[in-house]
Amino acid sequence: MTYARRAWIILWKDLLIERRAKEHANALLFFCVLLLFLFQFALGPDRDRLAAAVPGLLWLGFILAGLLGLGRSFLGERENDCWEGLRLTPGDKSAIYLGKLAGNCVLMTAVEIILVVLFGVFYDVDLWTPAAPLALVLALGTIGLAAVGTLFAAMTTQVRARELLFPVLLLPVQVPVLLATVSATQALLLGQPLADVAHWLKLLAGADLVYVTIGLLTFEFVLEG
């Protein structure tokens, strides 16, 4: 019970600080808008070409935003030695990981909703019809990205060249998640039923389980730093 309380208070603290400082939210929102332009300009005015690339672009957008947002997960703890304070708290440290993971999932979900809406409006893509199965793919992909991202963010917070090392470590590990989510999204946008992408969903679910489990088991070793 204390475990759940502790995970919850971490989530509460991060959301509260975010609401007050608004560090992440505004910048990420603006970043999403910029991405819209970036992709459009990179691919040129051909509508069809853009439409065909939407699944990949969507996930590219999430990952880019994720690299920015996730990498900063533990930055708040660097101030005033709070990291040290967390180390001194008794009990299972993985509760901290869980709380941070939940916070990151909330952040990523907000980014995804914004990107999906922006894509739907500006790229004239129908994302509403397959909304429910798409949401499932998004959820599974988000957990996969956040699970490893939170763990690696904790690690790289204490290391030199943090901004470079974090993407270098995270991206190769995320390849399966990227492949799975883009393939599934593509199929769903083409109107295929959920059953057709079941194998991808199973892969994602399995990967998520593995990543979160490893995160829970190894976080205390990362925190000890």
Next chain:
Amino acid sequence: MTRALGWLTVLGLVAGLAAGFGYAPREAVQGNVQRIMYLHVPSVLTAYLAFVLVLLGSIGYLATRRAGWDRLAAAAGEIGVLFTGLTIVSGSIWGKPTWGTWWTWDARLTSTAVLFCVYVGYLLLRSLIEDPEARARYAAVVGIVGAVNIPIVHFSVKWWRALHQPSTILGPERSPIDPGIGLALFVNWVAFTLLFAYFLSRRMEIARLEEQT
């Protein structure tokens, strides 16, 4: 002990060369360039062996906090990256005359390339942390994530490829293996494993001596 291993390795490699170029028959479709498979396949197998050892060393360190496990993981990681690089390069050389391009997003090459990136990241992480205790700890976590991810990468890439093109014939698992080719492969695989073991023990020894100063 290491010296004996070294000599055994030389023997093995010579035998492997002989088997690959002398004993094994010329492959019907691809010609002599196919012989690079005797480098390519053992390389990738050795690379996988290396990363299993990284996993073992990582878990061992976190469980016991003994530096020896970390030295194992570090050495295996370095050599693993080496053999992975060798796999990619040899695969690329094989590919050029066979399909006309240096690179193709074939399932195994792609998986291997991803593997390469994961472990280069592992080595980068190690190089950026000075405190040996923190370095061992963080590297162990990344080592575990990287290793556990290998099967996940394998399946995702395989299914992804299946969507786009029928798989190209690169590996011997697709076509029935001529016994001559099979034997040459086996000899080379043993030779490479010996080479790996030799490098590993040398590298770990150097690391141990470095730590003492």
Next chain:
Amino acid sequence: MIAARELRKTYGSNSVIDGVSFELGAGQCLALLGPNGAGKTTLLRILATLLRPTTGSLTIGGADALREPERARALIGMVAHGSYVYEDLTARENLCFWETMRGGDTVPARLEAALAQVELDGVADERVRTFSAGMKRRLGLARVLLGRARLLLLDEPFTGLDRRGQKWVNEFLLDFKAGGGTAVVATHSFGSGLGVADRVAILGSGRLLMDRPAADLAPEELHRLYESLTDSVESL
């Protein structure tokens, strides 16, 4: 309360802590003096179980702090430079957070009482960002009080405080001791904190150069000893 034996901390060939041994009974306060770089913070972090010594043994409250750091941590309250405060949370929210993380009871009455004890109840709902250094320090002390710490480890608690602030910390420590608490205060400034100390130790280049009851030492004598001991260490 504390029994440290031959603590050593080496980084490569550099010995930051080089064979420190001492004992401290419950209800006592040890003042740890030393110039910058002497190893005070490192020693304090070892005592807090934040850092593992390379060799040596440490017992805190009867528990082997190296084998079972969690048991020791339950007794320890540390206030380091940073005070462990989140700038964008209010004082009350900070306390609620840390006490929840400790697994303690966060009923509003307890939080109020702790804030009152450090005279921060008036600004309980102000964001810590608006606090002075002294107020942040006091919040840190409220945190360890709330956590029912029995062993206080304070790293340079007087730095950045004015006279009044320093006096306040002194009185706080006296009250804490009166309640049976034990404290180790690392400081490089004289005058402050020494009034409350039962024992004074001087740390130089990782070694305890002196460890005597405070009652035996007049302030001038202490000052003289400090100068000569630290000079001789630096000339090594």
